[in-house]
Amino acid sequence: MSLKRNFTFTFIDNFVSFLVFLVSSMVISRLLTPDELGILAVAVSSIVLITMFKNFGYTTYLIREPLLDDTKKSAVFTLSIITSTALFLILFALAEFIGSAYGNQKITDIVYIISISIITSPFHIVATGLIERKEKFKNLAIINIASETLFFISVMLLIYLDFGIFAIAISNVLKSFMQIILMMWTIWDDFVFKISLKKYKPILSFGMKMSFMSSLSRIQELLIPLIIGKYFGLNFAAFYDKGKSLPKIILHVLLPALGTAAFPHYTKKVRNNExxxxxxxxxxxxxxxxxxxxxxxxxxxxxxxxxxxxxxxxxxxxxxxxxxxxxxxxxxxxxxxxxxxxxxxxxxxxxxxxxxxxxxxxxxxxxxxxxxxxxxxxxxxxxxxxxxxxxxxxxxxxxxxxxxxxxxxxxxxxxxxxxxxxxxxxxxxxxxxxxxxxxxxxxxxxxxxxxxxxxxxxxxxxxxxxxxxxxxxxxxxx
Known part of the structure; x- marks a missing residue:
């Protein structure tokens, strides 16, 4: 599949996701207060900060590895299960501490809710890597658009039913489950469910570098709302998060489209010594x-x-x-x-x-x-x-x-x-x-x-x- 075709499908995916995000953000900003959205910003930043090593470079490894066999797929899946389980337990144990640090029980409850999706993340991580390696960006676009649509419908329905800020947390979990189901349907024949740690050392070595790089890239995005929420108040965490959302809208549409489509293309050129x-x-x-x-x-x-x-x-x-x-x-x-x-x-x-x-x-x-x-x-x-x-x-x-x-x-x-x-x-x-x-x-x-x-x-x-x-x-x- 050509880079232009890859980019087209990824752009459509991100553009439709952007529209859903924009509409839901505009509605939510008028239905919920800055304090409520500050609670969500702090809770989500805490979750992502603790679980930032969840991917551990596994997706990038699956895309970049020249000779990807079933043994390596199995090792990636197994390592992903170990990583995700450990992070889920850590997050679950720290949920009460996170809420008490900000004096708000709702933060703890949101952490509990969203942490459910971490258990199933090994399927999401491996399936994403295999789909992008095979450059099935049309399938990936359909999956993400369907999931974002479910998220929007779920948020609107739950807010109407007076779930408040918890509507967003529950909808995120539902979106994650739907993505996994559709991804597994797409890549079922290539997925290896076997638990094995053969040939795990190169994967672990590569994953440590990539996860450290990824975590450093995102550290400011995660830590700054937490610090602002602690020292300036939850409403200012929401103000910062909302200000950040405007440039993020543009980046959300095009940057993932370019990155997702281009990186497999770059690795292919490197493998061909171009x-x-x-x-x-x-x-x-x-x-x-x-x-x-x-x-x-x-x-x-x-x-x-x-x-x-x-x-x-x-x-x-x-x-x-x-x-x-x-x-x-x-x-x-x-x-x-x-x-x-x-x-x-x-x-x-x-x-x-x-x-x-x-x-x-x-x-x-x-x-x-x-x-x-x-x-x-x-x-x-x-x-x-x-x-x-x-x-x-x-x-x-x-x-x-x-x-x-x-x-x-x-x-x-x-x-x-x-x-x-x-x-x-x-x-x-x-x-x-x-x-x-x-x-x-x-x-x-x-x-x-x-x-x-x-x-x-x-x-x-x-x-x-x-x-x-x-x-x-x-x-x-x-």
Whole structure:
């Protein structure tokens, strides 16, 4: 299956999931208070922090391993059972402590509920790896869309039945179970249920590196809401989480689509001894042509987005959304470089690179903590800027020159600035305040989309081809 086809199905998957998430988030933000959503943010961050080693790099191993036989599949499944069981027991034992640390029993109850899905995670982990290895992205898209739809229906029904914040926790468990059932149906013939630890040492060695790398990558996302909730209050944890959700919406749609589709493609090129440098730069540029304009738009009109999507009570989230949108712009090129390092066998270097980023982040957050959630968001932005600068020191491992790196970054930067001219004007005249006239916002959004589309059409051959194909499809229908 071609990379373009992989990306198309993964994009559809993430786009539909994004729509479901967006609608449910808008509804939930109006039905539940910041304090209630703060409880959920703290509980979920605690769960993910404790269980971040759950995958242990098993999915990546199944995708990357050149000679994957039944013995290795069996070893991965067995190791996954051991890891998930141990983490489930730890989480179950710590649930009361987590709730008491914040003085809220509801946090404990949510931890108990969501921890149920950890027991079945070995099936999810192995099935995901096998499906992505075989590049069955169409099947994966159907599975995820069906699961997200179930989640939305379940949340709405349970909130209507007065389950409150527990509606989201229960719905997450139901979604997880449905994913596993559909995944096992898809990959049943390739799944090995045998319990065995033969050939486990290389898997464990690789898994330790990958899980440490993955946990470091996510540590800020998990720890910061917990710290904010403890020292500033659960409502501020919710404000931070809601501000983070705006740039995350864009990343949730496209970044997983690019990463999921591209990583198996990179590993295949490495197995065939083909160079990766031009491929990585090309994919990075194509991604940034979409990411940078949209993230810069979020930065410029975050007050209006927060107001119209979630309500005026979420005003504290506005600076966080703007700062984290800018931070995400600097993060994305680094993700492509790191993905290339892992695919080409330089995971040790990728790990050192992540460690350097987190040391910078910890120092920044420590110094900025007295300035509240806005100071924390600014520290994250500063850390990501420094990390992008540091990435110039490691690109030579992928045979990428600094000149090529900068040249591939320049076109997305120009398109991001030019396409956001309507929002720059909006920000200047309203001084980053809420524009209550919805028609003015609508005109600015339409202008942004038109300018962005025209720039992509004339400056990017890839997106020009996509737009022409889309035009032909629409013309054929009508």
């Amino acid at each position: 160079p990766l440098n031009d491929t990585i730069l090309s994919h990075m540029q194509q991604g940034l042509l979409v990411f940078w304009p949209s993230l810069l738009a979020i930065c410029l009109i975050s007050p209006n987005l927060i107001y119209y999507m979630f309500g005026v009570q979420w005003g504290h989230s506005v600076p966080v959304a703007s700062l984290l949108a800018l931070a995400s712009m600097f993060t994305i090129p680094v993700i492509f470089i790191r993905m290339g390092l892992v695919a080409s066998g330089h995971e040790n270097l990728a790990l050192k690179f992540i460690v350097a980023n987190k040391i910078t982040l910890v120092l920044g957050v420590t110094l900025a903590f007295d300035y509240g959630i806005n100071g924390v968001a600014f520290a994250i932005l500063l850390a990501e800027v420094i990390t992008l600068i540091l990435s110039f020191a490691i690109i030579k491992k992928l045979d990428i020159t600094a000149y090529n790196y900068v040249s591939y970054l320049s076109k997305p930067f120009i398109i991001a600035i030019l396409s956001n001219i309507p929002f720059f004007i909006l920000s200047i005249f309203w001084q980053h305040e809420i524009v209550e006239d919805i028609y003015v916002v609508f005109i600015a959004v339409v202008s942004f989309i038109l300018i962005w589309t025209l720039l992509l059409f004339y400056l990017s051959p890839t997106y020009k081809s996509i737009l022409l194909n889309l035009h032909a499809a629409v013309k054929k229908v009508f």
